[in-house]
Amino acid sequence: MLTQDIRQSAPVTPTQAGTVATLMIEEETTISDAPLFVPEDIGAGLLLLGLLLSPKPPKER
Amino acid sequence: MPFADTSPHEDYTAAVERVAGRALGVLMDVEGTVVPAGFAPADPRLADPHDPDADLPGLRVLGSDAFAPHVLRGTPLPADQAEAAARAFSLFPPDTLGASPETAWIITWRDWATARTLTRFGLALDVPLPGDGAQVADATTWQAWSVRMAQLSSLALPGLDGPIHAAARRNADSLARGVVRAMLRRDYRTAARIARWLALLAADGVDSPLELDPLLRHVRLFGGGSTRTVLDTRIAQHVTGLEES
Structure with a gap:
């Protein structure tokens, strides 16, 4: 066995120890997909706008 | 050990990347040429070259992964790394990591793997026995x-x-x-x-x-x-x- 000469270091804080534990036990990442374009979200507004701006239907004479 | 304007998480993540980079160098047999992007030791924001303890969190986190390249390639573990491993466990003893009961057993098993790996290089670590x-x-x-x-x-x-x-x-x-x-x-x-x-x-x-x-x-x-x-x-x-x- 190797003989180790261990230097004494300052004791770690609970935050530092907790950080080591967190990095050791890496949880899986949360899903963070880029926001997707959802055209149907504005579909109702576009439809209403189109109805309001559309020309009147021709009248019967 | 903490560096100016960085959190322990940033410091320790950088240490993990540095130690992983060195292990990768051993594994790929290109020791000294693998520099992790953005985590080069010369970067003054992320590493203090005068702090001998800067990489100990990285060694503690990586555990057996830091020494696995020596096992896989059959190369001896340098004495300074063996000493650093012992110091990392001395600085962060298993019972002080503060893991929750749901995850503490994972750390115990990881420490077991580290101890078993280091045993191959003649270094004995005192770690709790896993269940x-x-x-x-x-x-x-x-x-x-x-x-x-x-x-x-x-x-x-x-x-x-x-x-x-x-x-x-x-x-x-x-x-x-x-x-x-x-x-x-x-x-x-x-x-x-x-x-x-x-x-x-x-x-x-x-x-x-x-x-x-x-x-x-x-x-x-x-x-x-x-x-x-x-x-x-x-x-x-x-x-x-x-x-x-």
């Missing part, structure tokens, strides 16, 4: 189980065997599902860790449900630049004998 590994079977779904196996990926090394390894051998399909799920979630870090178990099983003659070579290459290319992830993929490739790709 029977029954906790790994507590997961009710293959999703949760595969994530636990990812957290235990540092045990997936040749020469280590125990109840966790037996559970992996019994559930190769769940490991494969876990890798695919992680890939679909773009969680390459988790995918690389689970793939290490598949690599170990493949080396033991268990048929892998997935083709590991393109999988590991994809993770390495798209894994987001984490040296730790690259180290995981390279260890898996060495274990399966695919290291030339």
Whole structure:
């Protein structure tokens, strides 16, 4: 066995120890997909706008 | 140890990347030329070259992964690294890490793997004995189980065997599902860790449900630049004998 000469270091804080534990036990990442374009979200507004701006239907004479 | 204007998490993450970069250098036999992008030791924001303790958190976090390249390549562990490993465990003893009861057993098993790996180099570490590994079977779904196996990926090394390894051998399909799920979630870090178990099983003659070579290459290319992830993929490739790709 190797003989180790261990230097004494300052004791770690609970935050530092907790950080080591967190990095050791890496949880899986949360899903963070880029926001997707959802055209149907504005579909109702576009439809209403189109109805309001559309020309009147021709009248019967 | 903490550096100006950086949190312990940033400091320790940088230390992990540095230690992983050095391990990668040993594994790829290009020691000294692998510099993790953005985490070069010369970067004054992230490393203090005069602080001998700067890399100890990285050694403590990586554990057996930091020494696995010496095992896989059959090279001796330098005496300064053996001393640093002992100091890392002295600075962060297992009973002070403050893990929750749900996760403390994972740290115990990882420390067991580190101690067993260092035993090969003649260094004895005093770590708690792990239990029977029954906790790994507590997961009710293959999703949760595969994530636990990812957290235990540092045990997936040749020469280590125990109840966790037996559970992996019994559930190769769940490991494969876990890798695919992680890939679909773009969680390459988790995918690389689970793939290490598949690599170990493949080396033991268990048929892998997935083709590991393109999988590991994809993770390495798209894994987001984490040296730790690259180290995981390279260890898996060495274990399966695919290291030339």
